[in-house]
Amino acid sequence: MVVLQLVQLYFREHDHLSVGEKGLTEFLGTILSQQIAEIQSRTSIQGRDIIAFIHRDDWLVGNGGPARLVEKCLETGLPLDEFVSRLGLDGYMDGRFGEVSRAIYYIDELGKIPVGKKHAVLNELVKDRVAKAPYQGNLRVGHAALKVLIDRTEGEPSELWQDVILMIAGDPRVSGSNRQFAEWWSPLGDDRVNKVRGWLAKEDLKLFLEAVEQYGLESDDESLNNMFPARKQFLQGLFKQGVVRNSRLMLGSKAEFFVRRILDKEMLSSYARMDGPMSDKAVIYLDCGDFHIVEGSHSFKIWIYQERPDPSLANYEKNYYTHSDLTITLPWQYRKDHKKKRYAAITHHPTTWRKKVLEFLVDHDIELEWPSLFGKGEWKSYKNQHGIPIKDARRLRDYEGG
Structure with missing residues (x-):
């Protein structure tokens, strides 16, 4: 018994x-x-x-x-x-x-x-x-x-399966010392972690665009609203080509408020925070393999680097950024770490910013499907005005770094 x-x-x-x-x-x-x-x-x-x-x-x-x-x-x-x-x-x-x-x-x-x-x-x-x-x-x-x-998911996951993964294990885009990461993600291996982080880059872009668009509408910022469609098309075009491997979203307190008010409980993404003069801004870092982008809202420039500008952008140990971090410290550290690699900080002038971005990419032997980076009819207009992007060694001396 x-x-x-x-x-x-x-x-x-x-x-x-x-x-x-x-x-x-x-x-x-x-x-x-x-x-x-x-x-x-x-x-x-x-x-x-x-x-x-x-x-x-x-x-x-x-x-x-x-x-x-x-x-x-x-x-x-x-x-x-x-x-x-x-x-x-x-x-x-x-x-x-x-x-x-x-x-x-x-x-x-x-x-x-x-x-x-x-x-x-x-x-x-x-x-x-x-x-x-x-x-x-x-x-x-x-x-x-x-x-x-x-392992069963090839390409983009369904929203349902992605949500199930996050509900079980949490967001993998956190510090490696995080208890949740150590408990759930570490046993899965780097390949699976990086695969899911790549999926979630799209979620970061969604939140970035939500914050920028909503702030522009509610603040009636005419210049921001006029520039938004071109920025949105350019970033979405990179995703459609499958070149984005990882991302990092940064939200100021005001931008975070807009996103949370829109998405509420649907918001599963992990992000870094900004304050001070960056409180109303949203910034996104994109690891595109052969090049790296730090793009922000409002008057924030688009920064393009040949190499990853700072490991903390991808390993999530750092979760707070200032304007100085992104515009002074980051390029300074890049020049120190990558002496022969270049970068460009491009102001969002409506008529020239995409031309300068394309020139930087093609000058550094990066070929993309250019039409997908433009809205309907815009690529044809761009070609008529500037021609197809062609490498020009004379421009290389104009880029910073190296």
């Missing part, structure tokens, strides 16, 4: 046993295996109860019991509930052991549903008790789910 009570405790509490005392789940499993072997050694009759079953297959109370149960279920091709019923375990699956088993079973289901589509299994996986259920080794069910969601 004592052993049966301990068996019930094991199945009811399972991994929760180790919350108060580390390793208690495994220890109880070992005790049960030993005691059941002792009980069965006294009889030659092979019963069909839980004692006989554990004696025959003691993996059930060994490390990773739920995972082994699901593995054996999948080998039969039977639904989990039917497989459990055939084993005679129905009465033992209402506790934590059954919950963990079903959570692991969801991972197999997750690998079968259409990519990016809605499914009941997603609603289960975002539940904290499911995501944190033990899976294999030190990994949890949430880690396994994240791997499947990320």
